[in-house]
Amino acid sequence: MKLDSRVPTGPLESKWERHQFEMKLVNPANKRKFKVCVVGSGLAGASAAATLAELGYEVDCLCFQDSPRRAHSIAAQGGINAAKNYQNDGDSVYRLFYDTIKGGDFRAREANVYRLAQVSENIIDQCVAQGVPFAREYGGHLDNRSFGGAQVSRTFYARGQTGQQLLLGAYSALARQIGRGTVKMYPRTEMLDLVIVDGKARGVVTRNLVTGAMGRFAADAVVLATGGYSNVFNLSTNAVGCNVTASYRAYKHGAAFANPCYTQIHPTCIPQSGDYQSKLTLMSESLRNDGRVWVPREADDKRDPREIPEDERDYYLERKYPSFGNLAPRDIASRSAKEVCDEGRGVGPGGRGVFLDFADSIQRLGESSIRERYGNLFEMYGRITGENPYQRPMRIYPAPHYTMGGLWVDYNLMSTLPGLHVLGEANFSDHGANRLGASALMQGLADGYFVIPYTIGHYLASNALPKVDTDHPEFQAAEGRACEKINRLLAVQGGRTVDSFHQELGKLCWDYCGMARNRDGLSKALELIPQLRSEFWENVKVPGSGAQFNQSLERAGRVADFLEFAELLCYDARDREESCGGHFREEHQTGEGEALRNDDDYCYAAAWEFDGVGKKPKLHKENLVFENVALAVRSYK
Amino acid sequence: MRLTLEVWRQLDAQTAGMFETYEVPDASEHMSFLELLDHLNESLVRDGQEPIAFDSDCREGICGMCSLVVNGVPHGPQRATTVCQLHMREFNDGDRIVVEPWRAGPFPVIRDLVVDRTSFDRIIEAGGYVAVNTGGAPDANAVPIGKDEADIAFQAAVCIGCGACVAACKNASAMLFVSAKVAQFAHLPQGQPERKRRVRDMVGQMDREGFGGCTNTYDCEGACPKEIPVRFIAEMNRGFLAAKITE
Numbered sequence: 001m002k003l004d005s006r007v008p009t010g011p012l013e014s015k016w017e018r019h020q021f022e023m024k025l026v027n028p029a030n031k032r033k034f035k036v037c038v039v040g041s042g043l044a045g046a047s048a049a050a051t052l053a054e055l056g057y058e059v060d061c062l063c064f065q066d067s068p069r070r071a072h073s074i075a076a077q078g079g080i081n082a083a084k085n086y087q088n089d090g091d092s093v094y095r096l097f098y099d100t101i102k103g104g105d106f107r108a109r110e111a112n113v114y115r116l117a118q119v120s121e122n123i124i125d126q127c128v129a130q131g132v133p134f135a136r137e138y139g140g141h142l143d144n145r146s147f148g149g150a151q152v153s154r155t156f157y158a159r160g161q162t163g164q165q166l167l168l169g170a171y172s173a174l175a176r177q178i179g180r181g182t183v184k185m186y187p188r189t190e191m192l193d194l195v196i197v198d199g200k201a202r203g204v205v206t207r208n209l210v211t212g213a214m215g216r217f218a219a220d221a222v223v224l225a226t227g228g229y230s231n232v233f234n235l236s237t238n239a240v241g242c243n244v245t246a247s248y249r250a251y252k253h254g255a256a257f258a259n260p261c262y263t264q265i266h267p268t269c270i271p272q273s274g275d276y277q278s279k280l281t282l283m284s285e286s287l288r289n290d291g292r293v294w295v296p297r298e299a300d301d302k303r304d305p306r307e308i309p310e311d312e313r314d315y316y317l318e319r320k321y322p323s324f325g326n327l328a329p330r331d332i333a334s335r336s337a338k339e340v341c342d343e344g345r346g347v348g349p350g351g352r353g354v355f356l357d358f359a360d361s362i363q364r365l366g367e368s369s370i371r372e373r374y375g376n377l378f379e380m381y382g383r384i385t386g387e388n389p390y391q392r393p394m395r396i397y398p399a400p401h402y403t404m405g406g407l408w409v410d411y412n413l414m415s416t417l418p419g420l421h422v423l424g425e426a427n428f429s430d431h432g433a434n435r436l437g438a439s440a441l442m443q444g445l446a447d448g449y450f451v452i453p454y455t456i457g458h459y460l461a462s463n464a465l466p467k468v469d470t471d472h473p474e475f476q477a478a479e480g481r482a483c484e485k486i487n488r489l490l491a492v493q494g495g496r497t498v499d500s501f502h503q504e505l506g507k508l509c510w511d512y513c514g515m516a517r518n519r520d521g522l523s524k525a526l527e528l529i530p531q532l533r534s535e536f537w538e539n540v541k542v543p544g545s546g547a548q549f550n551q552s553l554e555r556a557g558r559v560a561d562f563l564e565f566a567e568l569l570c571y572d573a574r575d576r577e578e579s580c581g582g583h584f585r586e587e588h589q590t591g592e593g594e595a596l597r598n599d600d601d602y603c604y605a606a607a608w609e610f611d612g613v614g615k616k617p618k619l620h621k622e623n624l625v626f627e628n629v630a631l632a633v634r635s636y637k
Numbered sequence: 638m639r640l641t642l643e644v645w646r647q648l649d650a651q652t653a654g655m656f657e658t659y660e661v662p663d664a665s666e667h668m669s670f671l672e673l674l675d676h677l678n679e680s681l682v683r684d685g686q687e688p689i690a691f692d693s694d695c696r697e698g699i700c701g702m703c704s705l706v707v708n709g710v711p712h713g714p715q716r717a718t719t720v721c722q723l724h725m726r727e728f729n730d731g732d733r734i735v736v737e738p739w740r741a742g743p744f745p746v747i748r749d750l751v752v753d754r755t756s757f758d759r760i761i762e763a764g765g766y767v768a769v770n771t772g773g774a775p776d777a778n779a780v781p782i783g784k785d786e787a788d789i790a791f792q793a794a795v796c797i798g799c800g801a802c803v804a805a806c807k808n809a810s811a812m813l814f815v816s817a818k819v820a821q822f823a824h825l826p827q828g829q830p831e832r833k834r835r836v837r838d839m840v841g842q843m844d845r846e847g848f849g850g851c852t853n854t855y856d857c858e859g860a861c862p863k864e865i866p867v868r869f870i871a872e873m874n875r876g877f878l879a880a881k882i883t884e
């Protein structure tokens with residue numbers, strides 16, 4: 001396998017423009033002769049499908065929810081970054097680029113990140129033109145806030161539901177094309193396999209989740225925009241349906257999977273309350289703008305937080321990172337929370353929580369200002385916990401939230417499988433080892449609105465793509481494989497539910513490959529995962545049949561893939577003998593407990609090639625070349 | 638908590654459904670309503686029965702996928718709360734709880750508590766957008782929009798498309814849903830050029846899908862988890878009339 005990043009030569013600032021000029025174009029009259037299959041209708045998929053259809057391509061779009069409007073992107077709360085510099089506070093394309101590269105702990109590709117920062121401005125213009133109701137000032141101009149550890153205010157937001165408003169914008173553009181017949185939309189349709197013909201991705205095989213019927217979609221190019229894999233941890237802030245199936249099955253066909261160990265654990269989530277729990281709820285990071293994080297100074301302090309005097313509290317982020325304080329980046333804030341809880345100073349049931357306290361802000365700004373800023377979040381917290389955060393500090397704890405790793409893509413967003421393009425959270429491209437707040441929405445929309453429409457044209461124009469239809473033997477073979485897997489799942493008829501396996505796998509990944517990892521733990525996980533997988537295939541119980549609406553079967557297929565994928569995650573985490581961003585290896589830390597990178601040996605993206613279930617995949621390295629920024633220690637002190 | 642659930646079970650749209658009774662002896666007050674169903678489903682599967690089918694995804698009140706009628710009320714008893722955000726502390730030990738799907742002609746049952754809401758998508762496809770292609774949009778601050786107007790547009794834009802408004806309405810009217818989208822764009826300069834066409838086309842599609850008319854009982858507003866006000870319906874009616882008159 002050869003990793004060719006296809007990064008254009010020349011100065012950083014003009015790479016994309018030059019590349020756009022150098023790429024081949026598809027003649028407008030010919031576009032309708034090409035068909036693109038877009039899997040996923042989140043920000044990345046919906047924006048891509050709509051834009052490709054506007055350009056004249058024929059598009060099929062699939063999602064597993066009942067409507068494209070419900071993709072997981074809908075849940076994003078905080079905001080979307082763009083280098084507009086509307087606040088005149090010194091922002092620029094270069095600063096957004098630099099912050100993202102640094103925030104990613106120097107493990108992302110410079111050229112991609114720069115392009116992301118460049119097109120960020122167009123995204124906001126586009127969304128406003130679609131009628132996305134971003135927050136505004138009284139004068140009528142767009143409001144911004146600082147978010148996720150940025151020192152400039154570049155985040156555009158729509159109260160606490162930015163993802164919803166952006167997705168509804170993309171969905172409306174998609175709906176317009178569906179109405180015109182240029183996009184055919186297939187909701188409640190799950191991709192189960194990828195079809196490769198003559199070395200190129202030429203379609204997918206699906207299951208209709210309502211009827212159980214298998215489906216075949218032939219195309220000239222395939223776009224995966226199927227989101228991230230945080231649910232390998234079972235409990236995460238992701239929607240319960242999020243899964244790795246599409247990417248993983250592409251990986252099994254030879255698409256390299258890059259940096260799976262870069263997982264983001266978000267510091268501000270509501271702590272787990274019991275075993276029955278199905279997901280963890282994020283409390284937007286914006287809360288850290290006005291909330292102060294603390295734990296009692298002494299271990300096992302069970303007093304009501306309001307009765308603990310100032311000098312018996314430890315505002316540990318303010319203490320350890322005086323210049324960023326409560327706004328320290330996610331990986332750092334999460335690890336610090338784990339540390340104080342490991343010391344026995346955690347609060348709430350089980351001692352896995354820290355306080356996020358608004359008392360000072362309420363005193364300074366008044367309760368009504370806090371309500372105006374965070375009202376919906378406070379309500380959500382109240383509903384879930386039954387506590388009133390205006391009166392007593394919230395309790396928060398880190399939870400899996402986002403996955404920086406994903407299918408490896410080149411500058412054109414194409415994977416190592418020709419014709420298979422990967423967008424949004426499903427690819428590995430822009431966030432290195434740690435993603436900054438408000439950057440995922442930006443990346444998903446950049447990929448879908450402004451990158452893939454150009455690069456896919458280049459692919460289609462420069463490759464011979466003889467017509468392939470759905471009775472091609474490769475389609476039959478792929479459908480056969482997918483059916484065989486379904487039948488195997490249904491045939492086990494063991495004694496354990498799918499969810500119980502998912503819970504056990506999630507706990508295993510969290511314990512050994514969560515916020516802090518070490519070689520022994522990862523080796524242990526690599527022993528345990530195959531055992532759990534064998535048990536799954538011997539003892540799982542999937543009721544019902546394949547020829548019906550069957551949610552247990554849907555989940556079983558996803559968990560089966562997670563059970564293989566988890567091994568890949570742990571191999572990567574064990575191989576990377578350094579700490580960087582969301583990947584913290586206990587063996588590699590400074591005297592003060594900060595992450596210790598190893599640029600001499602690990603300044604590369606690890607792209608893994610499948611080599612059989614249960615076998616260690618093959619590692620390929622894309623060396624990261626930094627021509628414009630100097631690798632520095634990421635300090636937020 | 639010990640609870641008795643009466644749950645609607647239905648194989649598919651063609652087969653008649655019926656209530657089944659289930660005992661849950663060990664619910665926790667911290668569970669969400671959907672976690673209660675997960676918990677019940679785990680025990681059904683262990684006992685060799687088919688689990689209760691219900692829709693959900695985000696489980697934090699924003700995707701609009703969850704859709705249960707609890708004790709006769711879409712999304713259950715708590716105001717401004719989707720059923721995925723409803724927690725069992727809102728109930729009492731020993732309660733008997735009736736769980737049904739959205740019931741409306743344009744939302745046929747797929748299985749148990751899962752319904753087909755693609756009619757909503759078709760209404761949006763008929764005109765619930767600003768017709769703008771990607772690229773070439775003017776600078777986002779080129780057209781200032783006063784905060785007050787922007788806030789009204791936002792209040793309409795928060796609709797999650799769950800369909801509770803339809804489920805709550807004795808006429809199965811979708812007016813609240815449609816008017817929310819119409820109002821979002823009617824209050825923004827970007828929505829003006831297509832204003833008349835949009836309301837006409839969306840209302841036309843709504844009628845074709847078989848949704849009923851509005852007879853001002855306001856049950857939709859009460860059931861809306863996002864508290865979208867019925868005054869948007871009145872606004873839409875005015876807009877619709879104006880569009881018809883100038884046709």
Ligand SMILES: Cc1cc2nc3c(=O)[nH]c(=O)nc-3n(C[C@H](O)[C@H](O)[C@H](O)COP(=O)(O)OP(=O)(O)OC[C@H]3O[C@@H](n4cnc5c(N)ncnc54)[C@H](O)[C@@H]3O)c2cc1C
Nearest residue numbers: 040041042043044064073078079191227424425438440441
């Ligand atoms: C609670 C929360 C809050 C967040 N807040 C922010 C924020 O404030 N700012 C920010 O920048 N980012 C935020 N993020 C991250 C961001 O929301 C996501 O990374 C981003 O939306 C992912 O978009 P996507 O289009 O790549 O994938 P998704 O939105 O996850 O969409 C995936 C799509 O793929 C489809 N799909 C998946 N598998 C299959 C299959 N096998 N077959 C068919 N279809 C399939 C799904 O149906 C769906 O349509 C947040 C994330 C969470 C969890």
Ligand code: FES
Nearest residue numbers: 694696701703721
């Ligand atoms: S599951 Fe998303 S709103 Fe309830």
